[in-house]
Amino acid sequence: MNLASSNEKRPHKLKDDLRSVAQKAILASAEKVFAEQGLRATVETVAKRAGVAVGTLYNYFADREALLVALLEDRSSEIARRLDHALDVAGKKPFAVQLTAYFNAVLEHFDEHRAFLSIVMQCENEQALREKKSTTKRTLRTLSTHAERLVAFGVKSGALDHDDADLHATIVLGLIRGVVHRHLQNQKSGPLAPLAPRLTRFFLAGAGK
Amino acid sequence: MNLASSNEKRPHKLKDDLRSVAQKAILASAEKVFAEQGLRATVETVAKRAGVAVGTLYNYFADREALLVALLEDRSSEIARRLDHALDVAGKKPFAVQLTAYFNAVLEHFDEHRAFLSIVMQCENEQALREKKSTTKRTLRTLSTHAERLVAFGVKSGALDHDDADLHATIVLGLIRGVVHRHLQNQKSGPLAPLAPRLTRFFLAGAGK
């Protein structure tokens, strides 16, 4: 009965692993390729870069769009996890600390997945994707949702001025957009995360009481 | 009756006018269509919306990309003119006034050509364009070029802190990106130009000495 108790808990563990390895490779390739060549990049290019045949890609993703959505969701959930964790750690600390944690988390993620935000920015303007599943829409809004929550706390805790409350989240996101965009345009490659404290300082000076 | 009048005094003026009427209609259509449907929109869609046949479109623009470039250049030159004029009028006035003029000019242009910035944002992420004609690149950089010039003046005139000088232009652009983006995402439709003074106040509080 327990003949093979050691390695038989999940009969297909190995295969499952392989499966997810290929899937991850394809997603990683898609991330690179879509970022480098824009959303125009072909499915074949993505497959080749991942080191698999086209058919293999279609074993994992129903169609081109499913691939894109999967990529957005996977990376978004990662950034969401990172943000949740960061804000969780920042816990009861003052708003300034939390804001820095937010900037830091986003920028760190970007430093590691440089390509991803570039794709998000492209997708945001693709009406097609915006209109589709609300899942995609929600995915694309991960950043802003967190930002809104954060500034709501900032206002409640008295750290933020009440007057421009409606602009707060917009500006937080704008600051990120600004630095990310500069980064994508210039090929300069230093990490962005270190900018977090400066963005916080700027934001607080502008928005603080 | 006045059939002949046109080809006496101004032999080609009428033709030119007619030409530019069709051309303008096509550009306007392209602006709408690319903004609504993304850069994937087809040439045929653009032509139909402009009320002309595809063939006609190709009489005015060498190919699809030429159409896009022409659109970018036309609208950019318009925004450049507007910015030049705004900053010209603001002349020797203090930096705060000039900055407000800048924000105001950009946002006014956006209010009139809502679709345009959406397209610019899409193009910025299309590496394809980045690599190609430097004309296009320059076009896309109209906004940032002016912003850089502006903050350089701000620093020189002592209005801006020296510490974060490198971030100034990035943040000015980020603020614009922020509000424009919020506008595109939500369907809210009030004009953006009125936000100019608030953005200025915010920026100065954050970046001013």
Add this chain to the structure above:
Amino acid sequence: MNLASSNEKRPHKLKDDLRSVAQKAILASAEKVFAEQGLRATVETVAKRAGVAVGTLYNYFADREALLVALLEDRSSEIARRLDHALDVAGKKPFAVQLTAYFNAVLEHFDEHRAFLSIVMQCENEQALREKKSTTKRTLRTLSTHAERLVAFGVKSGALDHDDADLHATIVLGLIRGVVHRHLQNQKSGPLAPLAPRLTRFFLAGAGK
């Protein structure tokens, strides 16, 4: 006003004609190709045989299936017209005459569009098509609908025995199926229409009172 009354009634008559010429050529090609090579035949083959490019085919038919459906409908409406006319002419004449007219109309159509019935027979077994639009289903049932109407008249007029009434239509169709099928299998090419009286005689002997 009536400057060009002679040839200006329908401004785009010529183009429309050309259009339908191409469409007809494609349908004719599809008929041949699907009959010769089976439903597996490729869209490209159909296009080439019609002397047009694939893209042209797709200008007229939304997709492969639409082409097939259009073919079935076009030819079915033709056979329906023929049947209606035949039975109309046979008018108040006795059942035997009407039945002969039916057989004759169907077999004549087959003699002229040999390929078509072969395709119908293939489609009848394609569950996919059967399940789709009821239009298709109705199209495929043109023959049996008319047969049912005919034998109903036969029974009412007292020409047909009442006992096997339920089988009548089935057998009429079976007889057609039989001769058509034999024809398709052997490459013998004589016309089938002359068989009509013999089929009638056979049917009446078997089913008549």
Add this chain to the structure above:
Amino acid sequence: MNLASSNEKRPHKLKDDLRSVAQKAILASAEKVFAEQGLRATVETVAKRAGVAVGTLYNYFADREALLVALLEDRSSEIARRLDHALDVAGKKPFAVQLTAYFNAVLEHFDEHRAFLSIVMQCENEQALREKKSTTKRTLRTLSTHAERLVAFGVKSGALDHDDADLHATIVLGLIRGVVHRHLQNQKSGPLAPLAPRLTRFFLAGAGK
């Protein structure tokens, strides 16, 4: 305990049995699937329905077509056996009895393998198959071969009229086609075999002297 018993007396029998179990399952699945979804059904679908992996299917059949041919041959040989037996039993009895036996045998087979004739009908129209292996062709002609033999006897024995001799076999097959087809189109599910006497009566009335 009886592990060894198998490889003593009948060294390979068990293996053969097992083999044929899988093989039969695959053929049965193919019969269902091809009948339900048409000949376009995928190999994978057939394998899954049979409860095996695609690879396993390919262990038993060289390729997709070999599977189809095997199916046709297997079922045809069964129907041939059944027909031979039926006509053998009907032996020296009058033609009417033999014809009923024929109809009965065919329709009984169809009642048990409802799907099969649907497949045969599809294959008959696939020129591809017609051109290929004569084995397939012969297989598909099992029914008509027997029918031809039968009516030849009918004519010789004086039961059938001589005039329409050339149509006899065609009509016998047509009658079968008719009822089978009606059955496939309507979802009515009563057995067909009971129709045998009525078909005989009809045929004899029509074709008998």
Add this chain to the structure above:
DNA sequence: GATGAATGAGATTTCATTCAT
């Protein structure tokens, strides 16, 4: 010039077949 059907290169997608586990 204006038109829009025709074109065909190229993108997406499918699926029979292979092969490492």
Add this chain to the structure above:
DNA sequence: CATGAATGAAATCTCATTCAT
């Protein structure tokens, strides 16, 4: 042998561009 992921040739479909009218 059984498995099912990987493969890539071949099919379907799209769309920028041309050109006869």
